[in-house]
Amino acid sequence: VESNTLRDSLREERERQEVMQEDHRRALDELHEQRRGAESTLSRREEEMQLRIKTLEKELQTTIPESQLVQVQEEALRGKQELLGKLQQTQQEVERLEDASLSQTQRLEAKMREAESVIDDKENRIQVLCLEVKEAEEHVIREQKH
Numbered sequence: 001v002e003s004n005t006l007r008d009s010l011r012e013e014r015e016r017q018e019v020m021q022e023d024h025r026r027a028l029d030e031l032h033e034q035r036r037g038a039e040s041t042l043s044r045r046e047e048e049m050q051l052r053i054k055t056l057e058k059e060l061q062t063t064i065p066e067s068q069l070v071q072v073q074e075e076a077l078r079g080k081q082e083l084l085g086k087l088q089q090t091q092q093e094v095e096r097l098e099d100a101s102l103s104q105t106q107r108l109e110a111k112m113r114e115a116e117s118v119i120d121d122k123e124n125r126i127q128v129l130c131l132e133v134k135e136a137e138e139h140v141i142r143e144q145k146h
Contacts, residue, residue: 003133006126010119017115024108031101035094042090049083 053076061069 003126003129006122006129010122010126013115013119013122017112017119020108021112024105027104028101031097035097038090038094042087046083046087049079053080 056072056076059072
């Protein structure tokens with residue numbers, strides 16, 4: 001009976017670990033998807049800003065007097081610097097997400113190792129109990145024969 005209880009407990013622990021592993025895989029997939037989305041957004045923004053800068057420069061060359069040209073070029077430079085600042089922020093956020101993911105992965109792996117150790121201990125205990133039950137049964141049979 002105790003052996004069956006321990007086996008059930010072991011099975012439940014394994015099922016719980018499998019659920020934790022699947023949750024971890026989903027969390028990692030979500031982090032990777034967030035990163036891809038952030039990188040894609042960054043790329044689109046950069047392309048849009050480059051196109052905007054080129055368009056402004058063309059407009060400047062054709063319609064704006066020289067004095068205003070310098071002002072518009074400065075605005076374009078500020079826009080470019082702003083874009084670079086946003087790019088750096090996004091890269092830092094991606095790095096932060098990667099670090100968080102790595103940390104979470106390490107914590108989950110440590111928990112998995114701990115759970116596996118508990119499972120191993122329980123399996124060993126079940127084996128010991130099974131041997132004790134067998135020895136006790138054999139002892140009872142010998143006693144009954146005498």
